Amino acid sequence: MGVEIRVEGLTKSFGRQTIWRDVSLTLPAGEISVLLGPSGTGKSVFLKSLVGLLKPDRGHIWIGDRDLPRLRESKLYETRKLFGVLFQDGALFGSMNLYDNIAFPLREHTRKSESEVRRIVLGKMEMVGLLGAEKKLPGEISGGMKKRAGLARALVLDPEILLVDEPDSGLDPVRTAYLNQLIVDLNAQIDATFLIVTHDINTARTVPDNIGLLFRRELVMFGPREMLLSSEEPVVRQFLNARRVGPIGMSEEKDVSELEAEAKMGHDPGKLPPIPPQLMASDGRIRPAQHVPGAWCAAHGVTPPPGSFIDDMGRDWVEEWPRYVASMAPAAAGTTGGPGHVPGGPPPGGPAAGAGR
Amino acid sequence: MSAPGIGAGRRRDGDGGARGDGGGSPGALHRIGDGLANVTVREPGRFFALCLDTGRAMFQWPFQWREFVQQAWFIVSVTVVPTMLVAIPFGGVLSLQVGGLIRQLGAQSYTGATAVVAIVREASPLVTSLLVAGAAGSAMCADIGSRKIREEIDAMEVLGINPLHRLVVPRMLACAFVALFLNGLVSVVGLVGGYFFNVMLQDGTPGAYLASFNAIAQLPDLVQAEVKAFVFGITAGLVAAYKGLNAKGGPKGVGDAVNQTVVITFMLLFVENFLISTLYFQLVPSKGM
Numbered sequence: 001m002g003v004e005i006r007v008e009g010l011t012k013s014f015g016r017q018t019i020w021r022d023v024s025l026t027l028p029a030g031e032i033s034v035l036l037g038p039s040g041t042g043k044s045v046f047l048k049s050l051v052g053l054l055k056p057d058r059g060h061i062w063i064g065d066r067d068l069p070r071l072r073e074s075k076l077y078e079t080r081k082l083f084g085v086l087f088q089d090g091a092l093f094g095s096m097n098l099y100d101n102i103a104f105p106l107r108e109h110t111r112k113s114e115s116e117v118r119r120i121v122l123g124k125m126e127m128v129g130l131l132g133a134e135k136k137l138p139g140e141i142s143g144g145m146k147k148r149a150g151l152a153r154a155l156v157l158d159p160e161i162l163l164v165d166e167p168d169s170g171l172d173p174v175r176t177a178y179l180n181q182l183i184v185d186l187n188a189q190i191d192a193t194f195l196i197v198t199h200d201i202n203t204a205r206t207v208p209d210n211i212g213l214l215f216r217r218e219l220v221m222f223g224p225r226e227m228l229l230s231s232e233e234p235v236v237r238q239f240l241n242a243r244r245v246g247p248i249g250m251s252e253e254k255d256v257s258e259l260e261a262e263a264k265m266g267h268d269p270g271k272l273p274p275i276p277p278q279l280m281a282s283d284g285r286i287r288p289a290q291h292v293p294g295a296w297c298a299a300h301g302v303t304p305p306p307g308s309f310i311d312d313m314g315r316d317w318v319e320e321w322p323r324y325v326a327s328m329a330p331a332a333a334g335t336t337g338g339p340g341h342v343p344g345g346p347p348p349g350g351p352a353a354g355a356g357r
Numbered sequence: 358m359s360a361p362g363i364g365a366g367r368r369r370d371g372d373g374g375a376r377g378d379g380g381g382s383p384g385a386l387h388r389i390g391d392g393l394a395n396v397t398v399r400e401p402g403r404f405f406a407l408c409l410d411t412g413r414a415m416f417q418w419p420f421q422w423r424e425f426v427q428q429a430w431f432i433v434s435v436t437v438v439p440t441m442l443v444a445i446p447f448g449g450v451l452s453l454q455v456g457g458l459i460r461q462l463g464a465q466s467y468t469g470a471t472a473v474v475a476i477v478r479e480a481s482p483l484v485t486s487l488l489v490a491g492a493a494g495s496a497m498c499a500d501i502g503s504r505k506i507r508e509e510i511d512a513m514e515v516l517g518i519n520p521l522h523r524l525v526v527p528r529m530l531a532c533a534f535v536a537l538f539l540n541g542l543v544s545v546v547g548l549v550g551g552y553f554f555n556v557m558l559q560d561g562t563p564g565a566y567l568a569s570f571n572a573i574a575q576l577p578d579l580v581q582a583e584v585k586a587f588v589f590g591i592t593a594g595l596v597a598a599y600k601g602l603n604a605k606g607g608p609k610g611v612g613d614a615v616n617q618t619v620v621i622t623f624m625l626l627f628v629e630n631f632l633i634s635t636l637y638f639q640l641v642p643s644k645g646m
C-alpha cells in the first residue's frame with residue numbers, strides 16, 4: 001500500500017534565486033500524479049526536495065508522521081528506503097554494468113541469495129525491455145535505455161513511493177506509449193504512490209489521477225485530472241493544450257504589451273478539447289486508486305467538453321463504467337451477471353487501446 | 358505574425374526596465390561581501406563539516422575493503438613511476454648543491470649527514486605531497502566530481518547509502534596509506550641517488566658518507582616524515598572529496614573542481630609541512646655530534 005505525501009508551504013531558493021514558493025499539495029496514497037511546468041521551473045528540484053536531497057528553506061514534507069526536512073540523518077536514510085527514484089539522466093553507476101546497477105539495491109539492503117537476486121533483476125529487466133543488455137556499461141547505451149535501466153533499479157526494492165523525472169524524454173513515441181502503460185500497470189500491481197515529472201502532454205492527459213502545474217515560481221494548480229483538463233485558467237489551459245496563445249512565452253512569461261497585442265489580434269483560446277478516457281491497466285484490472293470517469297465533473301457541476309471520455313471505439317466511459325466495474329469484480333460485488341455483464345474478463349480492447357498513443 | 362522568437366526579444370527590453378537595479382554599486386558591493394564571506398567563513402565551515410562527517414563515517418561498519426584496495430592500487434599505479442623519476446634527480450641536485458657548499462666550508466665529511474637531513478626530513482615529504490596532490494588528489498576529485506554531476510551521488514543517497522562511507526573514507530585512507538609508502542620510497546631512492554652523486558661525481562668517499570649519516574640520522578627523522586606523509590594523504594583525500602562532492606555545472610564544473618583541488622591541496626600541504634617541521638624541532642632534540 002502506498003504512502004500519502006503531504007507538502008505544506010514549501011519554499012526553495014538557491015542564493016537569491018527563488019525556485020518556487022509556498023508549494024502545498026497532497027499526493028494521495030496509491031495514486032498517480034503528474035507534475036508539469038515549463039523547463040527550468042524547478043520540477044527536478046521539487047523531486048529532489050521530496051527525497052531530502054535538497055533542503056527547502058521553509059515548509060514541511062509529511063510522510064506519515066515524519067517531517068522529512070527535519071529528520072535526523074539516520075532517520076532520513078531510513079525513510080528514503082520507501083522511495084524509488086528515477087533521475088532525469090538515469091543516474092546509473094558508471095563503473096557497473098546494467099545487471100550490477102539494478103542488483104545494487106538488493107545486494108545492499110537485503111540478504112537475498114545471488115540466484116534470487118538474479119531472478120528479480122532479470123524480471124525487472126524484462127519488464128522494461130532490457131533483456132540481453134545485462135553486460136553493457138551505462139556509457140555504452142542510449143539515453144532511452146539508461147532511463148529504462150534507471151526505472152528498473154528504482155523498482156527493484158518494491159518502493160512505496162515512486163518518483164520519476166521525465167521518463168519519456170529521449171524515448172521514441174512507441175516506447176513512450178509502452179512506458180505509460182508500464183507505469184499504469186505498475187501502479188495496479190504495487191499500489192505505490194507515483195509522482196511523474198513530464199513534458200509529454202499525451203502522458204499528462206491520459207495517465208495520471210492528479211495533475212499539478214508549476215509556473216512563475218508557484219504551484220498554479222494541483223488536483224484531479226478532470227479538474228485541470230476542464231479548467232479555464234489560462235496558464236493551465238495553455239500548457240495542457242500546448243498552445244502559443246496564453247501567458248507562457250518563450251522565456252518563461254510574456255509581458256503585458258505582448259498579451260495586449262495578442263488580445264487585440266483576437267487570438268481566441270478556442271474551445272477546450274475533450275477529456276480523453278484514462279489509461280487502464282493492460283489486463284483490464286481496475287487500480288485501487290482509480291478515479292471513476294466523470295465523477296469529479298459531476299460532483300463539481302462542471303460540464304466536461306463535448307466528446308469527453310469517449311474512446312476510439314466510440315464508447316462513452318461515463319456510461320460504460322458501472323457495467324465495467326460489475327464485469328471486472330463479480331466476486332467482490334457479490335452478484336455475477338446483471339444487465340450488460342460481459343463474462344470472462346475485460347471487454348475487447350478496453351479504454352487502454354484508445355487512450356494510448 | 359506573433360512568432361515566439363520576436364516576442365522573446367521584445368520581452369527582454371521590458372524586463373530590464375522593470376527590474377532596473379542592474380549594475381548599481383550597492384549590488385557590486387553586495388557581491389564582493391558575499392564572495393568574501395564565502396571564502397573566509399562558509400567554505401572552510403563546510404569543509405570542516407565534511408571532515409567531521411567523514412570522521413564519523415570512518416567508524417561505520419562494515420569497512421569497504423574492496424574499494425580501499427582498488428583505490429590504493431589505483432593511486433600506486435599513477436604515482437610510483439613519477440615519484441621515482443622526481444626523486445632521483447631531486448636527491449642528486451640536493452647532493453650537488455649541498456655538497457658543493459659544504460666543501461667550500463671545509464666540512465666534506467658531513468655530506469652524508471646533510472643529505473639525510475635534506476632528503477629524509479624535508480624533501481621526501483614534499484615530493485610525496487606534490488605527487489599525492491597532483492596525481493592522486495586530482496584523479497580522485499575528477500572521479501567523485503563526475504559521479505556528482507551524473508547524479509550518481511544523489512542516486513546513492515536515495516538508495517540509502519552514505520557516499521562518505523562508501524566512496525570518501527576508503528579513498529582518503531588509501532591516499533594516506535600510499536603516501537606512507539611513497540614517502541619511504543622517496544627517502545630510499547633519494548638517498549641512493551645522493552650517494553651516487555656524492556661518490557661518483559664529487560669524489561666523496563663512501564665511508565665518510567655513511568659515517569656522517571650515522572652520526573646525524575635518527576629514527577624520529579623517519580617517523581616525523583611518515584607522520585607528515587600520512588597527514589598529507591588524509592588532507593589530499595579530504596580536499597579532493599570536498600571539491601568533487603561540490604562540483605556543479607556539468608563537465609566544466611568538474612574541471613574547475615580538479616583545478617582548485619590541486620591548488621588548495623598544495624597550499625594546505627606546504628602549510629602543514631611547515632607546522633609539523635616546526636613542532637618537530639621543538640619536540641625532538643637534535644642528535645649531538
Ligand SMILES: Nc1ncnc2c1ncn2[C@@H]1O[C@H](COP(=O)(O)OP(=O)(O)OP(=O)(O)O)[C@@H](O)[C@H]1O
Binds near residue numbers: 019037038044046
Ligand atoms: N544545485 C543547484 N544550485 C543552483 N541552482 C540550481 C541547482 N539545481 C537547479 N538549479 C536551478 O533551479 C532551476 C530549476 O531547475 P530544474 O532542474 O528543477 O528545472 P526543471 O523544471 O526540472 O527543468 P527541465 O524540465 O528542463 O528538466 C534552474 O534555474 C536551475 O538553474
Ligand SMILES: [Mg+2]
Binds near residue numbers: 044045
Ligand atoms: Mg528537470
